[in-house]
Amino acid sequence: MSEEVDLLVIGGGINGAGIARDAAGRGLSVLLVEKDDLASHTSSASTKLVHGGLRYLEHFEFRLVAESLREREVLLEAAPHIIWPLRFVLPHEPKMRPKWMLRAGLALYDRLGGRGRLPRSKKVSLKIAPHRAILQDRLTAGFEYSDCWVEDSRLVVLSAMDAEARGATIATRTRCTGLARHEDHWLATLQDTNGERVVRAKAVVNAAGPFVDRIAKAALGQGTPAHLRLVKGSHIVVPRAYPGDHAYIFQQADKRIVFAIPYERDYTLIGTTDILYDGDLDHVEISAEERRYLREAVTQYFRSGVSEEDIVHTYAGVRPLYEDKAASNSTVTRDYVFEVEAGGQGGGGAPILSVYGGKITTYRKLAEHALAKLSRHMEIPGEAWTRGAPLPGGDMRDADFADFLWEASERLDWMPPEMLLRLARAYGTRIDTLIGDAASLDDLGTHFGGDLYEAELDYLVAHEFARTAEDVLWRRSKLALHLSQEAQDAVTRWFEERG
Template structure:
């Protein structure tokens, strides 16, 4: 039944899309006292937001395109996020070997000087030159690479950043619905009416909200085509980025950034203790595929590019896992995919000029590093259309599990390992690196391995799976082993199938009403 204009909508804001931008907006809005409803057609972070290079970074190469605003904002956010989520975001030092046939040393020095100073760096050390013949990172490289540079950025568990933002939004009163597709939108002068379909059982519901935020990522234009008449927007360009994972190529904590002859850069990053993450590609697509998958040509491109640097060649046969995602980049008419801006564009539509209607704000582009700032700008724009009482707050508020004293991950980990002496140190390190201070909620009543219940493989036990189902919206084995954790790296297909069967039986927490603790 539709709302007549004398009734009040049930929600202030409907957010469409459960990627990093959508959950960031939902969290910020809920924290300002708004009634928020978020729907996602699949799992949280199932697409672009879990297919990143896992970095919180300014984007060193964007300086070449004079994208100083993006780099400055990203560098500022780098330290904000490091303080608010120290359990899933960690400082990392990067080594850039100097390739004599590519960018000259003076250009790199100037770029790194700007990178050190554009964002008002406080927590992370500055850049410097290194002698690769003496530096620990030089041993894995070809002997021809004698000089290089070292600088700071941060690593992030990208899918967990999304899930924890959604969890915090829910804890602050938002309604978060996964596997719920928005199939149509109807606009009225004072509100929107959305028709939603549960993708698991086909049940259709309707939700009314004063405003809509279209954070559907690659599907942003599809949402606008679902009956929404808006003014002309520039749209998105689809750029596929793929990564491969191989057994670890080096035994130190440094990451590498490699120049390539085509002007791009590739990363080699320590990953899940025993592996190295390599990527990424930039392949422009004419249309959005049903599923993004890496191609043999992309695998070969990555292998050849990094083998230019490593003393031991990387071959396609070494690949143990790969992932691919489509980046919905704002169409700025750049000549090729690598030069398309990674900045975002926000488009607010209030209907016809002669007759204002309920607002819809669409998000084009963006990157993980700037998601929090993007959410603030969304709320600022909407404040001209809606009564929003609260002000910006997320810069000073931890994500769930991130409230460690002085944002000191190492100290908290050491204390946690002492508190649970009968559990393996490596297992506690895994828990702290995923759940932070919520470790104690996860391990409530558990002191020994036997207390953790069924062992599904690798480091995955029943206690953690139940926690993820109850508090973090997990519904399938894929949700657990490839997004909320990366336990799938050490599990067989049979173990993952057994986990999924266990989750789909009588272990679903559907009777739960959501988290029963409040995160301040």
């Protein structure tokens, strides 16, 4: 007899993890399958912001911006260890949008955001420190506003962890190779390293991101009424380009914007691009043209330019945007759309819900809306519950990370400050689960280099679905930017020896 679940979720990105979490918390039996690692594709290739989308106001997407700004506050309280406030400096470029437009847009942004925890926008002089030494002389005035930084792939992992804690099964490296609808259920063929198995599900959620049409066609024999516009966004990482904890947002002549953001202590993240994509979805890479575009985008603003030789790392992902026939890739909506197909006479058969579009900031609300859609075709127990519920490690008093870090530093006084900060940021209150009974660095097991010890690898395998060195070094963390190649090779061997 095949395994039976209420809900099969296909896709281990942010939307799939969010829907699995919400559904499991309402009492549904849930199986999430992901053909690779969690957040292997789009969800780990973002600009890593929880934000309202200031530039969306220019395209009159007021509902999306308002919802995003409300969700910004919700997520900041749910995961204060991996999400924190960031101030953005927007220089006024005389040849582009006038000051009154920027001022009006920021005033509306503040108003839509309500009275939250983040400071409001303000004018700023670029003729004083630190901006004077960073930006070119023609830039004399600008504005500051607030949004948030997020460790994107960790947000996915924490959501999946919470789903599992509430009863869901999370199956990574598991591919859905077939979907067949019967009168009141689906039979899904799943393949992993142990072979094939068949799962029976009352409903299917197709949250496969860029692969969503591929899954829809496998299930229905054709695409759904909605269609994707696949848009590649690429980023470059360079050595720290300027001092300070603030980010810059630079207007471009093509009406796009490019961010420069402090990254991993020693670096600056620069992105992103918007390029229509029709290549291999499993192997997405930045192009030479995109590298040049991003370098030139910031060189127009910084006193010190960015050369090709400065680039130490790049990444690219494909955004599965809903095709709204917008003329430009940068203006196509970032909102989300659902297509629900329920076969049978009168649409009374087993449903499949496909998710198009969306953004990291609204993933929790998207999950609520997805279950509301499914409730028209199946029984969904319980009420919406995720608002106000912390993610793993985020259960800090008053969502105050600084207070938590201070308490941890007093209790774990044997741990070097930089290591404690990294672990506290990554794991929050679950740092105690990671270190166990350790009372010294020697108690943490093999030292791989930097501040990486075997205890952390053991934790990531046991609790965070990590199976390879890449899972750890690039998705659960960005330690690959800080560790020597020798140390990275040692991590690879550690996983190989485990089988």
